[in-house]
Amino acid sequence: xxxxxxxxxxxxxxxxxxxxxxxxxxxxxxxxxxxxxxxxxxxxxxxxxxxxxxxxxxxxxxxxxxxxxxxxxxxxxxxxxxxxxxxxxxxxxxxxxxxxxxxxxxxxxxxxxxxxxxxxxxxxxxxxxxxxxxxxxxxxxxxxxxxxxxxxxxxxxxxxxxxxxxxxxxxxxxxxxxxxxxxxxxxxxxxxxxxxxxxxxxxxxxxxxxxxxxxxxxxxxxxxxxxxxxxxxxxxxxxxxxxxxxxxxxxxxxxxxxxxxxxxxxxxxxxxx
Amino acid sequence: xxxxxxxxxxxxxxxxxxxxxxxxxxxxxxxxxxxxxxxxxxxxxxxxxxxxxxxxxxxxxxxxxxxxxxxxxxxxxxxxxxxxxxxxxxxxxxxxxxxxxxxxxxxxxxxxxxxxxxxxxxxxxxxxxxxxxxxxxxxxxxxxxxxxxxxxxxxxxxxxxxxxxxxxxxxxxxxxxxxxxxxxxxxxxxxxxxxxxxxxxxxxxxxxxxxxxxxxxxxxxxxxxxxxxxxxxxxxxxxxxxxxxxxxxx
Numbered sequence: 001x002x003x004x005x006x007x008x009x010x011x012x013x014x015x016x017x018x019x020x021x022x023x024x025x026x027x028x029x030x031x032x033x034x035x036x037x038x039x040x041x042x043x044x045x046x047x048x049x050x051x052x053x054x055x056x057x058x059x060x061x062x063x064x065x066x067x068x069x070x071x072x073x074x075x076x077x078x079x080x081x082x083x084x085x086x087x088x089x090x091x092x093x094x095x096x097x098x099x100x101x102x103x104x105x106x107x108x109x110x111x112x113x114x115x116x117x118x119x120x121x122x123x124x125x126x127x128x129x130x131x132x133x134x135x136x137x138x139x140x141x142x143x144x145x146x147x148x149x150x151x152x153x154x155x156x157x158x159x160x161x162x163x164x165x166x167x168x169x170x171x172x173x174x175x176x177x178x179x180x181x182x183x184x185x186x187x188x189x190x191x192x193x194x195x196x197x198x199x200x201x202x203x204x205x206x207x208x209x210x211x212x213x214x215x216x217x218x219x220x221x222x223x224x225x226x227x228x229x230x231x232x233x234x235x236x237x238x239x240x241x242x243x244x245x246x247x248x249x250x251x252x253x254x255x256x257x258x259x260x261x262x263x264x265x266x267x268x269x270x271x272x273x
Numbered sequence: 274x275x276x277x278x279x280x281x282x283x284x285x286x287x288x289x290x291x292x293x294x295x296x297x298x299x300x301x302x303x304x305x306x307x308x309x310x311x312x313x314x315x316x317x318x319x320x321x322x323x324x325x326x327x328x329x330x331x332x333x334x335x336x337x338x339x340x341x342x343x344x345x346x347x348x349x350x351x352x353x354x355x356x357x358x359x360x361x362x363x364x365x366x367x368x369x370x371x372x373x374x375x376x377x378x379x380x381x382x383x384x385x386x387x388x389x390x391x392x393x394x395x396x397x398x399x400x401x402x403x404x405x406x407x408x409x410x411x412x413x414x415x416x417x418x419x420x421x422x423x424x425x426x427x428x429x430x431x432x433x434x435x436x437x438x439x440x441x442x443x444x445x446x447x448x449x450x451x452x453x454x455x456x457x458x459x460x461x462x463x464x465x466x467x468x469x470x471x472x473x474x475x476x477x478x479x480x481x482x483x484x485x486x487x488x489x490x491x492x493x494x495x496x497x498x499x500x501x502x503x504x505x506x507x508x509x510x511x512x513x514x515x516x517x518x519x520x521x522x523x
Contacts, residue, residue, distance in 0.1 A: 026331045073387030089384040096379045100392035102346035121350055121430060122393035125423040148429055179341030
């Protein structure tokens with residue numbers, strides 16, 4: 001529970017074929033750990049984006065490690081479209097499970113609660129339903145009127161991974177108001193977290209400090225990775241490195257450029273730290 | 274010269290379209306909708322009218338949610354979000370929107386980011402404003418290649434949907450019964466014929482199409498002062514561009 005390990009040991013949790021949940025850029029993306037995972041080359045990952053992804057997902061796709069992509073969007077934000085994702089979609093390189101943000105949240109909340117599905121409004125009439133045959137339309141069992149509603153199945157990731165500002169030496173992790181990280185972790189069989197720093201004092205010590213904490217109960221492994229979200233932002237700590245994301249966006253337009261970018265990525269991460 | 278830029282006209286029009294709402298959510302990369310919402314908030318405050326809350330998604334400062342990314346959707350399903358903006362790579366005459374791509378799904382030739390929350394928000398927010406600055410036949414198509422979210426639905430619970438379509442050229446209303454847009458006005462510098470030529474779908478139009486209401490001097494003053502200041506916190510590049518356009522016009 002909440003064992004503090006090296007980055008390499010943490011990355012080894014991501015095994016070939018596993019269902020891996022990753023957060024959106026505003027929640028803290030474990031980029032250092034992503035480089036460590038890529039070094040292990042676990043193939044055929046089923047990546048669940050909570051509820052969208054950017055550079056991290058694009059890198060895993062570009063490296064040929066993604067077998068299934070479950071996401072509501074892939075974008076590099078201001079830097080534009082995600083080039084390796086777009087290319088792989090054209091080539092049909094992986095199974096694509098397009099989604100809509102609240103449906104991903106609902107699936108994880110079902111997983112968190114240990115129930116098989118959750119109902120959600122909207123979606124009916126969207127072409128999403130043509131390929132998301134795992135989403136079903138049912139009659140609202142509590143209504144006498146005709147009231148069709150979508151149910152989405154529970155999502156249970158094998159591993160969820162994110163980057164946070166701080167953990168304590170007992171394995172508790174500060175997540176602030178990024179509550180989807182709690183949902184992700186509780187729905188997952190294992191959760192691995194990289195942090196900027198480890199504090200000596202327990203985060204559960206006071207009511208104030210405990211409010212925004214993911215307890216060690218749900219945390220499998222923690223590794224220290226200073227500036228571990230770079231070049232993406234970390235809430236409350238540092239902003240996005242716009243120039244670096246733009247550099248990636250430009251280089252990743254071709255497979256060769258992407259390979260050249262990735263060649264120096266792990267080294268640049270160390271330099272940025 | 275009309276004394277205002279096309280962008281200023283669009284922002285003032287957005288404020289008018291939002292009139293009466295109490296809570297509007299805008300995307301982190303949507304400076305024009307945010308500017309319109311801020312203009313409404315400022316002028317309501319001056320006129321001592323209802324307070325307008327603006328949630329800028331992904332912003333740390335202008336975001337009062339404490340329950341993570343899911344709270345926007347919960348808040349919306351509870352009926353607490355009055356207005357929202359959606360765009361699309363393609364929008365058709367029945368107000369269907371496509372945020373996915375062109376060609377045959379899944380191996381689309383051009384792939385856009387994806388549906389995001391559209392397949393939920395479009396159904397549940399009472400006043401969805403379709404906003405796309407580019408007004409061209411490649412955007413406004415007879416039929417979208419992929420329906421991320423439909424313009425209208427029958428036989429389901431759907432309190433929300435399209436309220437208007439605003440582009441860089443014109444403003445349209447949407448009739449849910451007829452499932453059709455109708456041209457309300459064209460922006461200064463364009464004609465009804467320009468709009469017809471740049472729109473790939475059919476729509477209704479009055480015989481004489483009025484010009485989009487010019488922003489009042491008071492609105493322009495608020496926009497150029499307080500709103501531009503507020504914008505520079507979340508959208509610094511956009512605020513600079515507005516200031517630059519103004520200098521050029523002067």
